[in-house]
Amino acid sequence: MENEEYETIDLLEVLNAVRQHLLAVILTTLILACAGFGVSKFLMTPKYQASALMIVNTRQDTTSNVTSDQINSATKLVSTYSIIIKSDTVLQQVINNLGLSLTYPELAGRVTVSAVDDTQVMKVTVLSDNPEWARQVCEQITVVSPDVILESVEAGSVKVISSASINPDPVSPNTMRNTAMGGVAGLVISLGIIFLTVLLDNKINTEEDVTKYLDLTVVGVIPEYEGGKKK
Incomplete structure (x- = not known):
């Protein structure tokens, strides 16, 4: 007490x-x-994001009806495709096509690939202090990656469903x-x-x-x- x-x-x-x-x-x-x-x-230098949406398919032929099993399989492939998109096979080609002065590790640090709400849709995001630069890189990734994925995973493919666009507001700081x-x-x-x-x-x-x-x-x-x- x-x-x-x-x-x-x-x-x-x-x-x-x-x-x-x-x-x-x-x-x-x-x-x-x-x-x-x-x-x-x-x-602090403002950072901007450019992003694009891509849908994952488990087969190249999408003319027939898509089953729920195919959707589930495509959802599981998102993580695999994201690794391919961030690989040097894709990003080094993007660097060469745009004539960037960055190395592969530097560009890979600015690129993020994630699933959208655990669906077969994945979001490719590029971060930069130059919004137009981010948009061009993001757009080039969506151009290069489908062929690389098709060649690497013969049973699947990806298609762009939303082209690269810039968020007008800086994401940081x-x-x-x-x-x-x-x-x-x-x-x-x-x-x-x-x-x-x-x-x-x-x-x-x-x-x-x-x-x-x-x-x-x-x-x-x-x-x-x-x-x-x-x-």
Whole structure:
């Protein structure tokens, strides 16, 4: 019970310290939030995405009716096709066709291939600080990859169902998120400093501290004067 009482009093001390330094907490939060906004807005290069949709088929002849088994098989082939699309066989040909100055690993790092909602549709995405460059690369991937896939997986094929298009809004940096993260960091840092200050403070500052820490009764207080004024 005695320890619980001390913990409650310590918490009150922390709250009182926060109240006393509330202006500093607010200023620190605002400063780091503004720093996050400024870095995102003026120092980080915006990145854009271009994407295209391709549908996976398990057979080259699509004139006949497609069964559910074929759809399930095509869905499972998406992961296989994505590996082929990101292989050097496809991307190196894209580099050669467009005359890019990038190496294969550099281009592969900018290309993402993923299934759309676990369907037989896959999405090819290219990331770049130049939106038109991203669109051209994405479009070239959709031109080159079907023949490579057809040659590698003779029982299957892919077709473009949505040509390469650019997202007009940059996908990074996320200015709102970075601003919020900066504000949260400022709040956590300022509160952490206050908490540590209170936690490490073992000085006797008030009459209440004498009673609390020394278990003594205060019988008198000698005020300190400086220049005729009480400190």
